[in-house]
Amino acid sequence: MPIDPEKLAKLQKSKPTKVGGKRVKAKKTTKGGxxxxxxxxxxxxxxxxxxxxxxxxxxxxxxxxxxxxxxxxxxxxxxxxxxxxxxxxxxxxxIAEMLPGVLTQLGAENLDMLTKLAQAYQANPQAAAELAAQAGASQEPVDEDIPELVDGDNFDDNVD
Incomplete structure (x- = not known):
């Protein structure tokens, strides 16, 4: 097959042509919870x-x-x-963040972890004091007493 050198030079100088068309991008899918x-x-x-x-x-x-x-x-x-x-x-x-309320849920398998935690708090009394303060702050005293009446106020007068 004879090749014309002029046509070959013209083809080489022109833009390169793409074969196969435009690329199709694959959509990225994210799996959510x-x-x-x-x-x-x-x-x-x-x-x-x-x-x-x-x-x-x-x-x-x-x-x-x-x-x-x-x-x-x-x-x-x-x-x-x-x-x-x-x-x-x-x-x-x-587990130290949840300690006061989670003690009743701990089983025998967590006894090892609890002893290590107790030893760590004995070595650092300041951390034990902070934990006790957090436990005291989360358990606020509940005032269930009946409030005292203020002189001059009558509840029955305000009822329609």
Whole structure:
């Protein structure tokens, strides 16, 4: 096949042509936590779960001394299948931050962690005092006494 040198030079000087057309960009999809919850709920529906409405909060204790704390929690239970699902947004907290209220929830497996924490507070009395102050601040005294009447005020006069 003979090639004309003039046409070849003209083609080489012109713009390069693209073969295959314009590139199609792939859409990036982000997986959110809500998507995962919906998949779990769909899988749980196979077991006919019961929604437990009396659960106010949930705490999951980790081996490293951290606690996954669910403040507003949704719990579904399928006890026949030994399957439980906990829904919500957890906050990862240190066990020392939650200590006064979480002591009743600690089991025998957390005894090791509790002794280490007690030793740390014995070594640092200032930290123990701060923890006690936090516990005292969270438990404010509740005034349940009947208030005294002020002279000259009559409740019956204000009632229509």
């Amino acid at each position: 809500e998507l995962d919850d919906s998949k779990i709920q769909a899988a749980m529906q196979k077991f006919n779960p019961i929604t437990l409405s009396d659960v106010a909060e949930a705490n999951f204790f980790k081996d490293d001394g951290k606690v996954l704390h669910f403040n507003r929690v949704g719990v579904q239970a399928a006890s026949a299948n030994n399957t439980y699902a906990v829904y919500g947004f957890p906050q990862e907290k240190n």
